[in-house]
Amino acid sequence: MLQEILAFLAEYWLTLVSVLLLIAASAFFSGSETALTAVSRARMHTLESNGDLQAGLVNRLIERRDRLIGALLIGNNLVNILASSLTTSLFLGLFGQTGVAAATVLMTVLLVVFSEVLPKSWAISTPDRFAIAVAPAVRVFVGLAGPLSSGVNAIVRFILSLFGVNLSRGISMLTAHEELRGALDLLHKEGSFIKADRDRLGGLLDLEELEVSDVMKHRTVMRAINADDPPDVVVRAVLESPFTRMPLWRNSTENIIGVVHAKDLLRALAEPDMEPRDLDIVKIAQKPWFVPDTTSLKDQLNAFLRRKMHFAVVVDEYGEVQGIVTLEDILEEIVGDIADEHDLEIQGVRQEADGSIVVDGAVPIRDLNRALDWNLPDEEATTIAGLVIHESKLIPEERQSFTFHGKRFTVMKREKNRITRLRIRPAEDIPLKA
Structure with a gap:
């Protein structure tokens, strides 16, 4: 028996070695396809910027992904078919017609395990490292098979165009x-x-999706100074305020004539022979900067930085004052709430013992989502009270409840047409009535 096996190997060793080499080549093509498809372009770009030449090679390969994948598929199918043909020819000589079935079963097992699952699992586990390792060899093969791949791709595009599919106009569905x-x-x-x-x-x-109106302090909660108040009243108002800058109005809060900076006020009071009663608040006020409420936060942030300013008055399309926005308001959209030793401790959100959340109506939806990891929509309303009014299509009465977006909203307090306090709990926590 041993002599027969040795004789078989001596006679067919070249064929066996060829089949094994072809299976290894198939594994190379399969693994390379998976790695180069899953590779992180950002990671390769970083490595190339740091001087990694092979990362740059990977980037150039995946710039023409259709040509790359076409060449690898051609190589993979070529070696698979050749390996299967050699094995079938070998088994036909040994076993006759039954050798076809035996060769089919054997090659299916070998190709699936060693040419598909094994190399692809390896490649997908470390795609960046695998792609860098195979890039030089893949580049050589793509250079040889590239023209054939381009021809195949042209045929594919033509056939797909007959069915209304145009690959050249394909764009990503996501921004x-x-x-x-x-x-x-x-x-x-x-x-x-x-x-x-x-x-x-x-x-x-x-920042690009949000507008100034989404983060501004509304005029109903805006602290401002009356230019016609006595100077000592103005000084006291500025010192008692937690804010560094305050808008200055005359005759009506709609008529903003300036912005008072606490530091400018202190400088004026520090002048020799200056008495608080002699202070002219209008003279030390800075010129107000008015911005439209539809300005995107990205544009407003750039404008703050460009003009080296921190404070702006927000107006609507009719020029009516809607509120104020500061640089800190925009930064808080990025880093979260910024508190300092002079901020007022007004959270507006309270966790109850029964698991419900009591929320002030003026709390922004985005702040609530960020704090509680919720996903309440904020496209149509800015505050939580605005969301309830938008969804209910009315101004609710006290103790009235609504269920939407997986939450149960109960109006706890209402002042005139404003919802000032709400209780929110998950909708699934609501007991069913018998």
Whole structure:
């Protein structure tokens, strides 16, 4: 028996070695296809910037992904068919017609295990490292098979065009911002990103989508100074305020004539022979800067930085004052709430013992989502009270309840037409009536 095996190997050794080499080549093509498809372009760009030549080679290969994949598929199918043909020819000589079935079963097992599952599993586990390792050899093969791949791709495009599919006009369904946001959410779910980091980067991406009206302090809660008040009243108002800058109005809060900076006020009071009663608040006030309420936060942030200012008065399309916005308001959309020793401790959100959340109506939806990791929509309303009014299509009465977006909202307090306090609990926590 041993002599027969040795004789078989001596006669067919070249064929056996060829089949093994072809299976190895098939594994190379399969692994390379998977790695170069899954490779991180950002990671390769960083490595190339740091002087990694093979990372640059990977970048050049994946710039023409259709040509790359076409060449690898051609090579993979070529070696698979050749390996199967050689094995079938060998088994036909040994076993006759039954050798076809035996060769089919054997090659299926070998190709699936060693040419598909094994190399692709290896490549997908470390795609960046695998891609860098195979890039030089793949480049040579793509250079040889590239023209054939381009021809195949041309045929494929023509056939698909007959069915109304035009690959040349194919565009991503997601914007760059949406792809980044999806990546952040995925990394957070996988544990690679903590919630705070995800929120900060997500807030940075949101700047272009949000408008000044989404983060401004509304005129109903805006602290301002009356230019016609006695000087000592003005000084006391500025010193008691937690804010460094305050708008100055005359005759009506709609008529903003300046912005008073606490430091300018202190400088004026420090002048020789200056008495508080002689202070002219209008003279030390800075010229107000008016911005439209539809300005995007990204544009407003750039405008703050360009003009080296921190404070602006927000007006609507009719020029009526809607509120104020500061540089800190925009920065808080990125880094979260910024508190200092002079901030008032007004949270507006309170956790109850029964698990419900009591919320002031003026609390912004985005702040609530960020604090509690909720997903309440903020496209149609800015505050939580605005969301309830928008969804209910009316101004609710006290103790009236609504269920939407997986939450149960109960109006606890209403002043005139304003909802000032709400209780929110998950909708599934509501007991069913018998």
